[in-house]
Amino acid sequence: MTDSVEDLEIQLLLEALFGRYHYDFRNYARASIKRRITQARQNLGFASVSALQASLLHDPATLAALLGYLTVQVSEMFRDPSYFRALREKVLPHLRTYPSLKVWVAGCSHGEELYSLAVLFREEGLHERTLFYATDINPEALRAAEAGVYPLDRMRKFTENHQKSGAKTSLSDYYVADYGRAIFDKTLRSQVVFSDHSLATDAVFAEMHLISCRNVLIYFDRPLQDRVLGLFRDSLARQGFLGLGAKESLRFSSHAEAFAEFVRDEKIYRRREP
Template sequence: MTETHPLEKIEDIEIPLLLEALYLRYHYDFRNYAMASIKRRLRQAREQMGFATISALQEGVLHDPAMLPRLLGYLTVQVSEMFRDPGYFRAIREKVVPHLRTYPSLKVWVAGCSGGEELYSLTILFREEGLEQRTLFYATDINHDALQTAQAGIYELDRIRLFTENHRKSGGKSSLSDYYRAAYGRASFDKTLRDQVVFSDHSLVTDAVFGEMNLISCRNVLIYFDRRLQDRALGLFKDSLTRKGFLGLGAKESLRFSDHAGSFKDFVREEKIYQRWDH
């Protein structure tokens, strides 16, 4: 049997204390996030922020609120891209949109929007499908800096080739270049893509139901939660959706073992798109 290294044993004590301190001091609750992911991210934060121990990192962030955004950047980092998993967006375009067309007005929630790539993918898709003007989009995240990045809509130009290819594979009806201007090595997306967007701080861990939605897209967020927290978030989504509303999850996420599985049915199973369905 492999014995745990003494430093790891100490970290196993330090990390819950740091998470408790973050909750008590700043009301950010990471206590029920998947521990393996949290441990990896805190080690990276400790090293790159120049602290010898997790305890020293805790002391720093408790006494210097200016450190909090940087630490949140490590704890909430989500690498995304526009039209990521193009099959998901093609399924929304071809299978979900025909249902959404029947409503005079729509609400869409991008939960855990990170830097905004998923949001812009949906606003572009809805514009191409003629639904943008009747839709109100809500983009939420617990990381204020991520929300600011999303609001700016500016991305490094070297990422655009991948975004463009994804858009094409998703069934895009125009060129992605129609939606941005390139200058100084960056692509700035059209401000009108944000005309129908409300940006807001919101935590799936501690906050309440968010509006009455026709579509919720929350992809690659639940994988960082433990089972109890996943159930809480899925309960929020269930309560936030209109009857027959749609929920999209990430490729590695599922409703199968959730307490709320009975409230949904598979809509496009291979793309993890579900429909709210009360028996």
């Protein structure tokens, strides 16, 4: 099979995914999406991408399996601790001045970043006045995030990250160990709204004081990155904050002028006044 035929098959698969289920991966970075579809085809036992597409159109179970490959679900709590330290020391003093807060974790995956922020806000006395929105396009990921259960052997790394973030408590205060699992305190998600939301197709998501979307834009092509950054701009309250991943930037975006660098090294920006 030539590359051109496979590329056409992949394009048709993405069109079918959008037309049948309204999941839009058509503007994701092509090299990444091709690699993920190839892996899915091989692991799910399909001889060709066309065969995978046929199953996708007629068997909803294939959708759930395919989404597991197309969406990135690798994260850890307090990943890049210096980012969370910067939020704690430089962003939260500003957020503290508001009587109520809204925080959006866009592309929340299995919830590691959500629970990191929930713990951070609780340590800083802001949890009870904050409403968190955790969104993802993968329903399985959302269910995992809402459950708040992680393998116990991951807690050592999570705890190290937490301490480096300037922790004021012990991470073990927020979960119980049970048969090799760490089950996080349900009160951490008492202020959380879990919702299906596509950055590729859906509209503005309320008015936020902080949006944290890290290591998601790197999987999008330039036009889709631009769309998403415009969405974030329109979703932020006046002088709201945006946190991106270490390898992400506003530099080449048409929306760059809407944001000012707030903590340059941690890719934290603040919406400029119109």
